[in-house]
Amino acid sequence: MATQADITAMRRAIALAARGLGSTSPNPVVGCVITDASGHQVGEGWHQRAGGPHAEIHALRAAGVLARGGTAYVTLEPCNHTGRTGPCAQALVEAGVARVVYAVGDPNPQATGGAATLRAAGVDVEEGLLTDEAEAGNLAWLTSVRTGRPFVRWKYAATLDGRVAAADGTSRWISSAESRADVHRLRAEADAVLVGGGTLRTDDPHLAVRGIEGATQPLRIALDTYAGLLPTARILDDAAPTLLVVAEDADTRHLPGVDLLRLPLHDGRIGVHELLTQLYARGIRSVLLEGGPTLAGAFLTAGAVDQVVGYLAPVLLGAGPNALADAGITTLTQALRLDITETTPIGPDLRITATPKGA
Ligand SMILES: NC(=O)C1=CN([C@@H]2O[C@H](COP(=O)(O)OP(=O)(O)OC[C@H]3O[C@@H](n4cnc5c(N)ncnc54)[C@H](OP(=O)(O)O)[C@@H]3O)[C@@H](O)[C@H]2O)C=CC1
Numbered sequence: 001m002a003t004q005a006d007i008t009a010m011r012r013a014i015a016l017a018a019r020g021l022g023s024t025s026p027n028p029v030v031g032c033v034i035t036d037a038s039g040h041q042v043g044e045g046w047h048q049r050a051g052g053p054h055a056e057i058h059a060l061r062a063a064g065v066l067a068r069g070g071t072a073y074v075t076l077e078p079c080n081h082t083g084r085t086g087p088c089a090q091a092l093v094e095a096g097v098a099r100v101v102y103a104v105g106d107p108n109p110q111a112t113g114g115a116a117t118l119r120a121a122g123v124d125v126e127e128g129l130l131t132d133e134a135e136a137g138n139l140a141w142l143t144s145v146r147t148g149r150p151f152v153r154w155k156y157a158a159t160l161d162g163r164v165a166a167a168d169g170t171s172r173w174i175s176s177a178e179s180r181a182d183v184h185r186l187r188a189e190a191d192a193v194l195v196g197g198g199t200l201r202t203d204d205p206h207l208a209v210r211g212i213e214g215a216t217q218p219l220r221i222a223l224d225t226y227a228g229l230l231p232t233a234r235i236l237d238d239a240a241p242t243l244l245v246v247a248e249d250a251d252t253r254h255l256p257g258v259d260l261l262r263l264p265l266h267d268g269r270i271g272v273h274e275l276l277t278q279l280y281a282r283g284i285r286s287v288l289l290e291g292g293p294t295l296a297g298a299f300l301t302a303g304a305v306d307q308v309v310g311y312l313a314p315v316l317l318g319a320g321p322n323a324l325a326d327a328g329i330t331t332l333t334q335a336l337r338l339d340i341t342e343t344t345p346i347g348p349d350l351r352i353t354a355t356p357k358g359a
Pocket residue numbers: 155156157158163164165169170171174195196197198199200202203223224225226269270271272290291292293294295296298321325
């Protein structure tokens with residue numbers, strides 16, 4: 001039976017885990033809190049970057065000998081495998097931790113088994129404290145493990161009448177400065193930010209994280225089938241890495257030094273699943289899809305949107321492109337229905353977060 005102290009410690013571990021968002025892929029985010037034998041917190045840590053120490057190791061280092069006889073609260077089942085770092089289950093045993101409480105079992109077949117190792121060594125192990133909160137904190141990674149492709153969050157900023165640009169294509173800015181700052185947080189949490197050729201040509205977007213100190217820059221990706229991008233495009237500056245996705249035979253001689261991913265076309269288009277498979281192979285576990293409406297339609301048609309984040313601004317345009325273009329839906333029974341998971345006022349706007357039903 002979990003005590004209030006257990007809940008407080010696990011909630012702290014979940015908050016610590018979130019500090020790793022955007023910099024741990026292909027690993028999950030993990031937080032850990034260690035209390036001594038009398039229940040006082042003596043160490044904490046989080047997984048900061050792939051290849052670096054796991055959360056438990058940071059927390060054990062901080063706790064030192066005080067971990068002996070104490071409890072470790074971990075957001076994810078301690079790992080059991082020797083990858084770039086040693087197995088955490090063994091480190092907890094060696095430190096003399098008496099009890100381990102974790103929120104979510106590790107679904108990764110290579111890492112699972114930590115709980116069994118701990119139990120075999122006589123450690124008291126409990127699973128399932130604040131599971132929903134911990135899963136929400138690791139949504140991108142858990143989704144990518146389940147689907148074998150990166151988690152895709154589609155974000156758009158629309159007027160109250162659902163438009164993402166005026167009739168002439170202008171769209172700077174529909175949402176408020178507060179909302180746009182919030183988008184930079186989403187960018188910082190993602191491994192990659194993706195736009196389509198239409199947005200690339202109309203907006204000349206920059207797509208880097210701005211205004212967040214110490215943020216890890218996501219990979220900027222643009223689908224530009226025939227490599228129409230000008231070498232002066234803002235996306236090619238050195239603020240963050242950039243990947244241009246083009247057709248196999250695209251002429252890219254005017255873009256020397258640009259990192260290219262060449263993919264075959266299907267009906268004249270780059271295939272969404274092929275793209276995501278390639279990105280997964282490059283270690284990308286979460287993608288922030290920043291439009292535009294045509295590309296969002298292609299992703300939804302492919303069943304490749306895991307979460308929708310819409311910023312609705314108290315603005316009306318009456319004409320101009322809608323947030324979503326054709327998504328392969330022709331009659332109401334095919335409508336894609338969502339569950340709203342959160343509504344949050346951001347400055348004068350409203351941010352709505354939703355998940356496709358059944359996802
Ligand atoms: N307010 C907001 O949140 C946002 C507004 N916008 C606005 O939206 C407008 C641009 O949107 P839109 O014209 O729909 O363009 P998109 O940005 O959706 O890009 C679509 C283009 O992407 C390329 N592409 C490559 N593969 C695919 C595929 N599998 N499926 C679909 N497209 C693919 C094609 O261009 P190619 O052949 O050249 O490769 C296609 O024409 C602009 O006015 C912009 O300001 C855009 C983003 C966000």
